Structures are given as structure tokens and as C-alpha cells.
Amino acid sequence: MGYVAVKGGTKAIQASVRMYKDKQHAAGYEIEVEHIKANMNQLINQIMSEASLYDRDLAALSILQAEGNMEEAVFLLRAHRSTLPRLHYSTVTNTRDMFVERRVSASFKDIPGGQILGASPDFTHRLLDDDQSFAGNKTAEAYTEIPHTHALDALPKVIDYLEQEGLFSKKPEDDREPDDITKQSIEFPSSRSERLQSLTRGQTGAVTSLGYAEIRGYGYSSHPNIGEVRVGQQPVHIDPFDTGDAYYIGDIELTEVEAFMPADEDDMDDLGNTEKTFKIGYGLTFGQNETKAIAMSVLDYSLEHPVGDAATSDDEFVLLHIDSVESTGFISHLKLPHYVTFQSVLDRVRQTKGEHGQ
Amino acid sequence: MERKRWTSLFIKYGEQEAIEFFNTYQSQVDFDIISEPAEGLTMIKVREHAENSLFYIGEMLVTETKIRQGQTVGLGVVKGSNAKLSEALSFIDLCFKLEVLLEALEDILAKLELKESVFIKSRTNEILKTKVDFDMMAE
Structure with missing residues (x-):
């Protein structure tokens, strides 16, 4: 069987992107980048570290755009980084x-x-608590210098x-x-x-x-x-x-x-x-x-x-x-079309089976 | 005052003061813009303490502005996306280099030093509340 280049996925891809966006907003309300910055510090830390780019705003935006998918957020941030010029090198940071x-x-x-x-979660109970509201517990304490x-x-x-x-x-x-x-x-x-x-x-x-x-x-x-x-x-x-x-x-x-x-x-x-x-x-x-x-x-x-x-x-x-x-x-590229390479494998397997069947 | 010191005071404690200074005095100093505020990266070089060697931990987003008067360049670089502060810092850098408006700057910086000392005292105290008191454990 010969190799024939094909096209025809454009409309399906556009519809898929639309469906993905609709799914993102299906709940009918959105959180803002500011909400992620304010409430998801640890996630932002992890993303910045893996992306090798320090900026809390961009990390929060990448998390929002990636729907919380960390690998996608890191990818977005690394891609953004590649669009920016490197202006300076720091002096030695100690x-x-x-x-x-x-x-x-x-x-x-x-x-x-x-x-x-x-500030550490090390000393907190690892029990789910459905009350995540901010207690506003900054009660005024008498200042005592330590x-x-x-x-x-x-x-x-x-x-x-x-x-x-x-x-x-x-x-x-x-x-x-x-x-x-x-x-x-x-x-x-x-x-x-x-x-x-x-x-x-x-x-x-x-x-x-x-x-x-x-x-x-x-x-x-x-x-x-x-x-x-x-x-x-x-x-x-x-x-x-x-x-x-x-x-x-x-x-x-x-x-x-x-x-x-x-x-x-x-x-x-x-x-x-x-x-x-x-x-x-x-x-x-x-x-x-x-x-x-x-x-x-x-x-x-x-x-x-x-x-x-x-x-x-x-x-x-x-x-x-x-x-x-x-x-x-x-790993994720494995789900993308490999029609030609797989066809070649298939041909070899079919050929082997044919030879054995003779 | 060393540049390391005044840039630290303005960036940490005096963003509004820097911008106000720029808005108030920009017409009093002639300058040309070399580059408008633009985002870019700074690669951070660190010293590790196992072998005492250097490595790059990663980059940080910065905003940079460059202005000049003749051969004197004013540079404003600040963490993150912050065009206004970067622009104001470039103007202040030019003023320091040209040695103009120093009195006004020193007044602002003196106030910022006070602001810094109050902040550090309060923040240190807040952090030290979490210091373990082993004597208390033995009681």
C-alpha cells in the first residue's frame, strides 16, 4: 500500500478546541488569576520551579489556562519564557x-x-476540613519584642x-x-x-x-x-x-x-x-x-x-x-497520529505472517 | 548612598514614592528614551554550599527601561511586570548619576529607611513567634 498524504482534520480540530473551551467554562463562572495567586501558593511555587521561571503572575495565569494541569502549565510557562529576551545575568547570589x-x-x-x-503545613492535621474560609484571625495582640x-x-x-x-x-x-x-x-x-x-x-x-x-x-x-x-x-x-x-x-x-x-x-x-x-x-x-x-x-x-x-x-x-x-x-506525543510509521510496522508483521503461512 | 541600597529601598518600600518623584520632576531633567519599559529575563547565578561552586537556578521576569542624557545612561530594572516603577527607577538612576535633585531624593530615602526599619522589626517579631523554645518543653 502506498503512502498518501491526507488532510481534512481542520474542521474537527476547530470544533475540538471549541468543545474544550466550552468544557472549561461549563460551570458558568470563572476564577481570576488573582484568586490563584491568593490561594494556591504551593502550586505556584511548584510551577515556577519546574518551569525555571520566577514570576508569580505568569505562573498563576498558566495554571488557570491549563485548568490546573501542572505539566501543561509548566509547558506554557517554558514556552512563554522562550519568547522573552534575556537582558541580564545576576551577580553571584548567596x-x-x-x-x-x-x-x-x-x-x-x-x-x-x-x-x-x-509558615509550614508540617504541623497541621491531615484531615479534610470543609471550612476553608479565612478566619480573619489577626486579632490585635499586645506588641512584645522577642x-x-x-x-x-x-x-x-x-x-x-x-x-x-x-x-x-x-x-x-x-x-x-x-x-x-x-x-x-x-x-x-x-x-x-x-x-x-x-x-x-x-x-x-x-x-x-x-x-x-x-x-x-x-x-x-x-x-x-x-x-x-x-x-x-x-x-x-x-x-x-x-x-x-x-x-x-x-x-x-x-x-x-x-x-x-x-x-x-x-x-x-x-x-x-x-x-x-x-x-x-x-x-x-x-x-x-x-x-x-x-x-x-x-x-x-x-x-x-x-x-x-x-x-x-x-x-x-x-x-x-x-x-x-x-x-x-x-509520553503524550504517543497519542498523536503515527499512521505512516505504524503502517510500516504493520506491513512487516503482515509480511512475516504471510511468509510463515506459505 | 550606594545604588544597591537606594534601589532596594524604592523597590521594597517606596514604589509610590518613586513614581511620584518621576511624575513631579521629569520635566526638570532633559533626557532621551533609549528603550521604553519592556519585559525580559534575568538569569540568576547562585553559589551552592557543598562544593562552593556556581550554577544557574533559573530566570526571573523583569521590566527594564533605559534613558539617557548625553553619554549618561539611567537604568531601571525591577522584578515582574511593572512598567511604571521601571520607568521611575531609570529616571532616579539618571538623577543620581547626573547628581541632580539629590536633596529631594535623600529626603524620600530617609523616610523609606524609617519605613524599612519598622517593617523589618515587625516582620522579624512575627517570624520569631514561631521559634521553638526548648526550655519551655522541659518545664
Whole structure:
């Protein structure tokens, strides 16, 4: 049978789009972008992180347009990003300057500055509550200043404590320009900057699943200890004229995780003696995305310190499968017409059957 | 005042003040527009603390305006879609570089510093209410 190009779907496609829009508005009322911004913070955080574009308004719009379909919202945001020029690169952003709104350590009870719970669902009942109305509970309280030893934009890091104890050796600053996977595809073996950029924009579920698999036995197989999870507002600066007098352009919310991993390899001290130390797995995401940031720290360590032929130590396996747009794009394309390629398969099967039948 | 400082004060605490300053004084300073407010991206470079290396976490939406007087360029860049603030910041940047209207700017910035200190004190207190008091647990 010969190949014949056909057309004729135009009217059906137009009708399908109309039906889709009608279905979107079937209830007869709509919510606004502002409603999503006001009530769906966590969803916005996840979308911005996976899309690798920080803007709460655009993320809310993408959620509305995609009817809450996360993969579609991420796709829309990535597509929009590709239409915009890149005007600037920030100066080096350091989370030591973060205005911390939440900071907990699972490794040390007493940390300088204290355990600050901030806003978190961790302590709420996981029971459905049909009363979601805003209680307006900002009752006037007498102002009592809480004494504190550290400003929230200068909280020491928990790794500093480990370093003081001689249990962690801080590396000298590596100022090499990072690779950028949005400009050039990842090449394997990947660089550290490619791995971290890829992990931070990975699909939350995929990053979490692979991080979990790594701990369960398909990799380093060790329970990490979370040295610090911090969430807060991070100032961003640019210095386009390279004068050293930078412009502040805004704050972004970040989640940072430093996970302690007992190092398999020993460090050598100045006298040539070997000693056990800790290594750090690192996670950093846009928005408050704690589970993803923790899983990122696990995968970062797993890729930085590979174990045999474990799947979670294989950078090509991990990095090429966690991207939302690539994985959902490929899987969903399977439902699109493959008439010609399938016809070829069909012809081969028919031919084989014919040969066997002779 | 360092640029890092005044841009922070206007963006965080003085959006209206910046726009009002621009509306009030724009006719007193000659300038040409290089580029009207337009949206674009800034790629954010971060330092990670495991190996102390650099990587790109992603981009943020920004609005940028450029104006000039002769060879002096005034630049206004701000997070998100915010044409008016970006335009006002470009004008204020030009004023600082040309060293004009400094007294008026310093008056505004002094007020914004007060606003900032009140905000930070109140926000810090609110956050520290969620600090765990282990002594209390032992009681």
C-alpha cells in the first residue's frame, strides 16, 4: 500500500478546541488569576520551579489556562519564557544573605539563631476540613519584642557549626562560569553546574521518586541527615556596567537544603592522617518546595559521589528523565497520529505472517 | 548612598514614592528614551554550599527601561511586570548619576529607611513567634 498524504482534520480540530473551551467554562463562572495567586501558593511555587521561571503572575495565569494541569502549565510557562529576551545575568547570589522566614535542622537541636518553624503545613492535621474560609484571625495582640541574637538576614549556617568542629571541610570558592543547559544541551559526563540546574528545574514527582529510590537501596543507600532547611526571601542584584555598584532588582523566595552524608572516602589532614568527615548534598529551588529540595540534595550527592552502576548515580539516566516538558511531551506525543510509521510496522508483521503461512 | 541600597529601598518600600518623584520632576531633567519599559529575563547565578561552586537556578521576569542624557545612561530594572516603577527607577538612576535633585531624593530615602526599619522589626517579631523554645518543653 502506498503512502498518501491526507488532510481534512481542520474542521474537527476547530470544533475540538471549541468543545474544550466550552468544557472549561461549563460551570458558568470563572476564577481570576488573582484568586490563584491568593490561594494556591504551593502550586505556584511548584510551577515556577519546574518551569525555571520566577514570576508569580505568569505562573498563576498558566495554571488557570491549563485548568490546573501542572505539566501543561509548566509547558506554557517554558514556552512563554522562550519568547522573552534575556537582558541580564545576576551577580553571584548567596543564600547567606537570605531574609530567613523558616529554618529548621533535623541534625542539631540547638543551632545559632534557633529552630524557626515559620509558615509550614508540617504541623497541621491531615484531615479534610470543609471550612476553608479565612478566619480573619489577626486579632490585635499586645506588641512584645522577642529578643534575638541574629538578624534574620544574617543567620549563620549549620554547616559553619560542623566546620568549626572539624567535621566538614569547606572548599575554596570556585568562580568558574557555570554551564547553562538552556543555551547548550547537557553533555555527558555532565558538569556540576549542569546537574544542579537540571535538578532544580526537574519535575517535583520525578526528583522526589528518584531521591527516594536512592535512599532505599538503588544508590548510596544511606539515610541523609538534614543539616538545614531554610526558606526565605533572597535579594537578587545585577551589575550590567560592571562597576561593582550593583542594582537590586527584587527578592525571590527560595528553599535551600544542606544534607549531611557520612563520607565513604576519608579526608587527609595536614599531617597525612586519614579522618572521617561529612560531605554535603545540596538542594536549592524556587519557592517553598521543601520535599523537592531535600530530594535534590540526595540526588546531588548521589551524582557527585557515584556508587557502582546504581541508576541514581547515572547522570544520563537521572537528568534526561526528570524534566517535565521532555518526559510528558514525549509520553503524550504517543497519542498523536503515527499512521505512516505504524503502517510500516504493520506491513512487516503482515509480511512475516504471510511468509510463515506459505 | 550606594545604588544597591537606594534601589532596594524604592523597590521594597517606596514604589509610590518613586513614581511620584518621576511624575513631579521629569520635566526638570532633559533626557532621551533609549528603550521604553519592556519585559525580559534575568538569569540568576547562585553559589551552592557543598562544593562552593556556581550554577544557574533559573530566570526571573523583569521590566527594564533605559534613558539617557548625553553619554549618561539611567537604568531601571525591577522584578515582574511593572512598567511604571521601571520607568521611575531609570529616571532616579539618571538623577543620581547626573547628581541632580539629590536633596529631594535623600529626603524620600530617609523616610523609606524609617519605613524599612519598622517593617523589618515587625516582620522579624512575627517570624520569631514561631521559634521553638526548648526550655519551655522541659518545664
